[in-house]
Amino acid sequence: MHFDLVIIGAGAAGLFCAGQAGQRGLKVLLIDHAERVAEKIRISGGGRCNFTNRDVGPANFLSDNPAFCRSALARYSSQDFIALVQKHGIAFHEKHKGQLFCDDSSDQIIQMLLKECAAGGVERWQPCSVQELQTLSAESTEASAARFELHTTRGQVRAHSVVVATGGLPVPKIGATDWGLRLAKRFGHAIVEPRPALVPLTFDEQAWAPFSALAGLSLPVAVSTGQGKVKARFLEDLLFTHRGLSGPAILQISSFWTEGQALQIDLAPEHKLLPLLQSAKRESKRQLGNELASLFPQRLAQAWLERLGLASQRPMPECKDKDLQNLAQQLQAWSLIPNGSEGWRKAEVMRGGVDTRELNSQNMESKRVPGLYFIGEVVDVTGWLGGYNFQWAWASAAACARSLHANTAIA
Structure with missing residues (x-):
């Protein structure tokens, strides 16, 4: 099976990127090993999801490369995500220092993201694990040629681009793993040492x-x-x-x-x-x-x-x-x-992750492996408490999706 884009990880960043990319005309496959979609969204904010903050800027984030987040945050702001929430008719309120929560339930955000994916014709395999990801030798001089092959528990697929949105290590009981970090290392990326944050x-x-x-x-x-x-x-x-x-x-x-x-x-x-x-x-x-x-x-x-x-x-x-x-x-x-x-059991986020000095700040693409992208928490960008980490998920996902184009030769 061939796709323009395979996204690994159906959390906040992965779901949002899939919906955005699908609505831009890409043939998208979204894969996640967990049985339930977006469990971290579901449990966040006491079950009401602090989905963003009214006032977001680079100063609200930590990274070994502090300027990296500036571009994505500027091009997809909290106001952009608020507009999407309002479009879907989700009622929300400001609780404290700009923190925005759903009036009802965090499940409303999950359902909104799933509707966005449906609008983009996204195919979702869940539960499904990626057993191997490898690059392909150039089979064509055309830009649309498949560059990756993935072996999964549901079969083999090929894709022109792959996005890693596997999140961090907090809350292992809902399925958090270091898969994305191990993949980045295998492709030669440096890792800023992960440690529990907001803990x-x-x-x-x-x-x-x-x-x-x-x-x-x-x-x-x-x-x-x-x-x-x-x-x-x-x-x-x-x-x-x-x-x-x-x-x-x-x-x-x-x-x-x-x-x-x-x-x-x-x-x-x-x-x-x-x-x-x-x-x-x-x-x-x-x-x-x-x-x-x-x-x-x-x-x-x-x-x-x-x-x-x-x-x-x-x-x-x-x-x-x-x-x-x-x-x-x-x-x-x-x-x-x-x-x-x-520790990880009580931490809300991970500090550290894929070193952003080896990623393109405009679109989250690896400087080492063309067509490979890292978004969301797996990247060394950590927000303050108060909706900032979700905003990074939305902004990094949008930066990635907007840079991709449908490759009709393999669609």
Whole structure:
């Protein structure tokens, strides 16, 4: 069987690329080894799919080659995808900092993408695994000649172009694998070391013992890590867990954190604690524990006083200045070093992937193998939390699809 284009991976990027390419007149085959289509879309955003963000730019992405994403993002914006969602009559809302979610269910986005594929006459084989992919020697001087042969569990196919949209390593229980990375390596591509991103961070069990009782407690914080040009800071909610820290603030910073680095956390980013405590010492007759509980959740206030050996029943006028200074410092410049993360099982995305310095930023084509493309999460472009990774999937898929042309000689 012959196709203009075979896309491997029926996730966000693969589905969108297939629909776009099919509607441009290409004969497209979409292959995925999983039984269910687009499971990662289905479980995203608590089942409502944070499908993009109103405000997307290169600054919202990490990569060893930061400028790479600029072209694709500029040529297919979040407004373009919003227009497609509206065209399909999907109701949505803005939840936080430009994050857009379906009002109903993430399945609406999946069904929209499948309808786009149907409109393009896309053939989908699922479940189906690609056992081997190899390049063909030139059989024709015509540009339409098949350049690839694929051996699959449903038979052998040939194609002029192949797109790898196999995603990353997070959530292995829904079928995530390193197939795309292994393929890229086999064709000579460098790989930026993959690691979990947008993931909860963990701490040494003994060191974390004083905080484990705070599990379930959430509050807005400012968290930062790194130095100089690689320093990152986010103002988001933090969540204490039995093993460490989670919540949007930690998921965001986890993409920037590297092993051995400390996190700096301000637990009261909207206040200057020391002047407040000093003022309370002069003017308040309340106990230290009650004063602190007016600024923080009571469990947190009590945990910090116990940690620093301060009596919560002590009246404010009797508190020592150095104790108040230390308390304010600990609460607004809490420094701690994670010992790791919750790993691929809990990570939302993969940082790293196919090195973009070996891809064409205009169309995602390999500079090593003509006709071979890499899109979506398998590429070393990682977005912030908040719909940015889906927007990269749409933008990279669109850049790829728009560069392809039907090859009628093999269609």
